[in-house]
Amino acid sequence: MSTARALRSGDLLYPAAAFAVGIALWWLLSIALAIPSFLLPSPDEVAAQLAGNPRMYAVNALATVEKVVFGGAVGILFGFGFGLLVGTVPFARRALYPYLVTVRVLPKIAIAPLLLIYLGTGFTTAVVFVALVTFFPLVVSTAAGLARTPEGHLDLLRSVNAGPVDTLLMVRLPYALPDVFAGLKQSVTLAVVGAVVAEWVVARRGLGYLILLGMENLRTDIMIAALSVLVVVGLTFYGCVVLCQRAVDRRFPVTGTDS
Amino acid sequence: MIRIEGVRVSFDSVTAVSGVDLDIDRGEFLTIVGPSGCGKTTLLHAVAGLQEPTEGRIGIDGEGPGRARDAGRIGLVFQEHTLLPWKTALGNVTFLRRIAGKPPDESGARALLESVGLSGFLDAYPRELSGGMAQRVAIARAVHLDADVLLMDEPFGALDEITRDELGVELRELLQERETTVLFVTHSVPEAVFLGDRCVVLRGAPGAVEALFDLDFPAPRETSLFTDSAFQERVADVRAALYAEASPRR
Numbered sequence: 001m002s003t004a005r006a007l008r009s010g011d012l013l014y015p016a017a018a019f020a021v022g023i024a025l026w027w028l029l030s031i032a033l034a035i036p037s038f039l040l041p042s043p044d045e046v047a048a049q050l051a052g053n054p055r056m057y058a059v060n061a062l063a064t065v066e067k068v069v070f071g072g073a074v075g076i077l078f079g080f081g082f083g084l085l086v087g088t089v090p091f092a093r094r095a096l097y098p099y100l101v102t103v104r105v106l107p108k109i110a111i112a113p114l115l116l117i118y119l120g121t122g123f124t125t126a127v128v129f130v131a132l133v134t135f136f137p138l139v140v141s142t143a144a145g146l147a148r149t150p151e152g153h154l155d156l157l158r159s160v161n162a163g164p165v166d167t168l169l170m171v172r173l174p175y176a177l178p179d180v181f182a183g184l185k186q187s188v189t190l191a192v193v194g195a196v197v198a199e200w201v202v203a204r205r206g207l208g209y210l211i212l213l214g215m216e217n218l219r220t221d222i223m224i225a226a227l228s229v230l231v232v233v234g235l236t237f238y239g240c241v242v243l244c245q246r247a248v249d250r251r252f253p254v255t256g257t258d259s
Numbered sequence: 260m261i262r263i264e265g266v267r268v269s270f271d272s273v274t275a276v277s278g279v280d281l282d283i284d285r286g287e288f289l290t291i292v293g294p295s296g297c298g299k300t301t302l303l304h305a306v307a308g309l310q311e312p313t314e315g316r317i318g319i320d321g322e323g324p325g326r327a328r329d330a331g332r333i334g335l336v337f338q339e340h341t342l343l344p345w346k347t348a349l350g351n352v353t354f355l356r357r358i359a360g361k362p363p364d365e366s367g368a369r370a371l372l373e374s375v376g377l378s379g380f381l382d383a384y385p386r387e388l389s390g391g392m393a394q395r396v397a398i399a400r401a402v403h404l405d406a407d408v409l410l411m412d413e414p415f416g417a418l419d420e421i422t423r424d425e426l427g428v429e430l431r432e433l434l435q436e437r438e439t440t441v442l443f444v445t446h447s448v449p450e451a452v453f454l455g456d457r458c459v460v461l462r463g464a465p466g467a468v469e470a471l472f473d474l475d476f477p478a479p480r481e482t483s484l485f486t487d488s489a490f491q492e493r494v495a496d497v498r499a500a501l502y503a504e505a506s507p508r509r
């Protein structure tokens with residue numbers, strides 16, 4: 001079913017309970033086992049770290065968000081455009097699709113040092129890197145989605161001499177939407193990963209940089225605090241895509257009794 | 260009038276149909292039966308201009324199928340309803356006509372859906388329709404195109420027998436006051452005999468015309484025809500042609 005299902009109490013209750021248990025276990029580990037706090041700070045120490053330096057975490061989170069937003073926008077724009085090209089122009093598909101699929105085995109992180117040489121150690125490098133990692137999943141999923149239109153629909157459109165634009169906008173793209181969103185979800189997740197990696201390599205700001213700084217100074221409390229902010233940032237982006245998908249799905253419910 | 264002359268369609272490794280000659284009158288309802296793989300779908304595709312014949316030619320009132328298609332004269336109905344899941348019944352019926360570049364006629368579309376018994380379902384989505392209702396919408400969509408050639412490829416193939424019979428009666432009724440030429444592929448011999456003005460048996464690999472039957476039962480066709488002895492004889496004749504030993508001419 002595509003219709004948004006009402007949240008049952010259990011949907012929230014169980015994860016919340018698991019979260020509480022996780023925190024409790026963490027507490028136990030750090031206190032009962034007396035693990036030194038420079039190795040594993042207790043939850044309240046991390047919370048205190050966060051509460052004590054709100055500006056630092058906000059500024060650095062913003063720096064990371066900035067990279068995700070700009071890099072993600074560029075990567076998603078190009079990824080979607082390229083996916084349309086590969087998905088609609090048979091020649092482009094045959095020439096490029098094999099490479100797009102194989103490039104997936106290449107860890108994009110390995111490209112970072114090259115970018116460093118080409119683009120220097122500035123904001124641009126980070127944005128380009130994030131764009132790069134978001135680009136590929138979206139190309140592949142958009143192209144795959146465009147191939148999903150049932151053959152009968154295409155015959156039907158050909159039988160009334162429908163133009164390529166009508167065919168794309170009225171039928172093929174709506175059918176591709178579930179794949180496009182699956183790709184988008186991968187992309188935003190990778191965008192956050194990409195931003196952190198970029199910050200390890202080039203930046204002097206951002207949550208990734210903060211984690212690195214924490215490591216150099218053996219400040220696990222800063223590292224874990226930054227990590228938790230990072231989780232919130234990642235979830236926020238992911239949530240945006242999910243909300244977007246729900247809205248689009250209401251307009252173009254592709255699932256259902258369908259042939 | 261549709262004229263099929265010496266048509267052969269070959270794909271890379273197989274020839275689907277070969278040496279098919281058929282003349283179909285304007286307004287005629289021609290049913291096509293034949294074993295699976297004998298090239299029925301291929302032949303329809305060729306008439307629809309979706310598949311260029313390897314040999315021979317097809318004329319629709321003297322024009323090639325491509326031109327007839329460009330003029331929006333061809334309506335298709337498949338075994339699957341191929342309705343867009345995000346459009347309502349009414350939206351599905353009007354959208355194809357719009358894409359075909361014909362002037363919109365929403366009241367016509369409504370009337371059409373009402374005439375196939377869907378007055379309460381104009382705003383229903385395909386997932387809310389039964390298989391028979393969805394196929395009614397698909398038929399309405401093709402008729403709403405104002406196509407004068409209707410190509411139907413096992414349109415009732417996925418439906419239960421009662422729904423098939425009902426839809427058959429409705430289809431004949433719907434087309435009664437239109438000059439629509441119909442090519443109707445089916446796997447059901449009784450259905451072919453019940454619906455057709457003529458019935459062609461396609462057989463062989465590659466497929467060719469095995470036999471042609473005139474079916475001059477009076478209109479309107481009612482389900483009572485199924486128990487008529489002349490009807491049952493015709494069904495037996497068509498079956499005989501379908502299952503006879505392969506004729507030596509091929």
Ligand SMILES: Nc1ncnc2c1ncn2[C@@H]1O[C@H](COP(=O)(O)OP(=O)(O)OP(=O)(O)O)[C@@H](O)[C@H]1O
Nearest residue numbers: 270271273274275294295296297298299300301302
């Ligand atoms: N696009 C294609 N490419 C290659 N071969 C094809 C293609 N379309 C059909 N064929 C072949 O042509 C032959 C006739 O196929 P077709 O679909 O026209 O048969 P059919 O009579 O419609 O069968 P069925 O009753 O099962 O629908 C088959 O051998 C099939 O494999």
Ligand SMILES: [Mg+2]
Nearest residue numbers: 299300301412
């Ligand atoms: Mg077929």
